Amino acid sequence: MSPRHPAQVIVLGFAAAILAGTLLLTLPTSRVGPGGAGFLEALFTATSAVCVTGLTVVDTPAYWTGVGQVTILALIQIGGFGIMSFASLLGVLLARRMGLRSRISTAAETKSTGIGDVRSILVGILRTTLLVEGVTAVILAGRFHLGYGRPPAESVWLGVFHAVSAFNNAGFALFSDNLTGFVGDPWICLPVAGAVILGGLGFPVLFELRRHFRYPRKWLMTTKLVLSGTLVLLVLGTVFITAVEWSSPATLGPLPPGERVLAGFFQSTMTRTAGFNSVDIGQLHPVTLLAMDVLMFIGGGPAGTAGGLKITTFGVLFFILYTEISGGNAVNVFGKRLPRSVHRQAISIVLLAGGLVITATMVLMLITDFGLDRILFEVVSAFGTVGLSTGITAGIPSVGQVILILVMFAGRLGPVTLASALALRSRPLQYEYPKERPLIG
Template sequence: MRRLLRHPVRLVPLGFLVTILVGTGLLMLPWATSESRHTPFLIALFTSTSAVSVTGMAVVDTPNYWNEFGLVMITVLTQVGGLGIVTGATLVVLVVARRLGLRSRLLVQAETAEFGIGDVRRLLLRIAGLSLVCEVVITAILTTRLWIAYDYPFDRALWSSVFHAVQAFNNGGFALYTDNLIAFSTDAWVTLPLAIGTIVGGLGFPALFEAVREWRQPNRWAIATKLTIWGSLTLLVVGFLGLLVIEWANVRTLGIYAWPDKLLVAFAQNSFIRTGGFNVVDVTRLEEESYPLVIALMFIGGGSASTAGGIKVTTFFLLAFVMWAELRGEPDVTVGQRRVATASQRQAITVALLSVALVVCGTVVLIFLTEGVRYYEALFEVTSAFTTTGLSVGVAAALPESGQLALIVLMFVGRIGPLTLGSAIALNTRRRLYRYAEEQPIVG
């Protein structure tokens, strides 16, 4: 325990691991399933890991396999996982800031303006307050719609709305319907609140708070906020147009709808792709040209210190600026009128390359363990698990136990890995009192 307290960053994965194991034990109880039977350990572990890591991937039919108690447990685990990720990330940033030197602490505080070094309580209350407000608003809209338009009894409408509001804001992706949200694909009163909730939850609280506070002067935003906000908007537009163009005539997805509904469905599905996990079209029936786009969007994910997964928008667009500066022969990487620290560039490269390596290795392992799976299906499933998206092309449920264990590890590592890795890199940063002679090897 003393060693853990010397390195508080290690408490984050330990806390998530304990939560997953507790959730597994609760889901194994006979009164958690619709048939009052003991759930096999692997199914309970997979579901608990998926809920706590806010992935939403399932190996059983969620609405039919679990009863009310089981679904409540999944909701609680998703809420704990979502808020735990955000608050854990917040606390890790504060710990990292305190462990750095004065100059580095000031830089961290400048880059994360809302992370006041001594104001943890106010920040965490704001995070919890925003989460509650967003989930209550989504719940109110969905309850009204299901009660009035679909003739749901009020208690059923309320429960369904609460469940999906928690899943949306926390980027979970579990649904109470066998076809997920396909039945509501053209209902804007259902899909748009969930899509907006997913986007807000996936932006990241530091960027969101600063953007709201300084909305009149976006040029004063920190680099992280600029990359997150403008990068997220760019990905939303690119993904929306990409899906619309590729799937426009596909009668198995968008082709069956009139053009206004095509716009709505494409926007909603694109919003859910980047770790949201819901689907309003059957992803197994997408055109093959859509898979590279979907995989790329899942891999990028959402904002830092958010409920979203992936390598993060900041990492992706920071690497884009690094490449742009190199192609132009610029000595420094600049975003707006700020120079990006070399350490941040190296951290982004490290996170991105390690993530690529994990996805590639996971894909190879899944192909090796599973007969008949096509390579792009394995890549899709592995990317979805690692980035905690939760979309599936049906491979997860058909995997052998070894394959499901591989996805469990990927979900846990994908949720915890980037946070722990980035913090460890920052904490291990040290200044040398000397420098070796420089040599420039040939690259390319």
């Protein structure tokens, strides 16, 4: 029996893409040296790429051949674009039509308001993706060639790969030390950070900014929540990380003041679910790791390439809390009232996400010797599809790596599918039970 619920279709679509990517990465042509990659290494890498996470158990530039790297890049692009969106776009381009089921699944994945505008949304996503990735790739390629003397062909490849990885918030890099070699280079760090921020805003926000950039009063609540939340989290994250690590000899301490601020901003941006790092994450202070846990758990904007709970979910919870503290009766956000169904959805997502992170962390603590701060960071990074790591991923036993695979998969699809499922399960009741108030606190 074929799946009918959009959430089921999305989950199976991502699973199929991961399986296909795993099979491609196990081919001998994908791995450097004799023989193909191990199944677990291929599965972990494919899951990380499709779920646009960036966690790795092998050294990407040293372990994978050009074929393997192209495969990873394709998986990142497909995963960031959205499996159902990508499949529907192919259908539009090849057959110039979409079936009703494809429209419904794509609408659920892209958070469209209706199934009639799916075609225009897909075209808009494609144009936005190519524009941002193209501009970023040109800047990076030029810098690699002019600033570091890389050959033209290699510079173009490096520019394209890191541009796609950045906009899709994946964090895969073609350098063994990620981007730590460019910690003080604004021509590398700022374009990558800019692409990450744009990808993390989400396509609905980007589309509305294009239409009503000069008229903030016309912005929907989602756009206002995402923009204000992104600005606040970026600033707070930059200030906190820079302040805590300012004098650390293992991270920001050896850098000039301007480069310290740049590195702090870059790492704050990367907690928006992109796993690039310009400093050694394993050398960060435990307090910094905990703060980054919070930022990674919150994530970016909905219906984009970011992961985590999403800023909108966190914003809803914040205004619920504010309303309770201030003694209000209704939760109002930017002059609009939130439906109670949204309260329940946000609370449900947070509780389930928290339960998943806590459970995975406890299991990994039982089977490894790593400390709580490193394990929690790894799990939250996997759930938020961030990809930042303290360097323990490859040292985790096979069972633990499988757990991280499941966490990455749930983190990429959980909030989307759960929100869709909760919304579609809503049905009016013909009766209500009597009210009774339990003691709280």
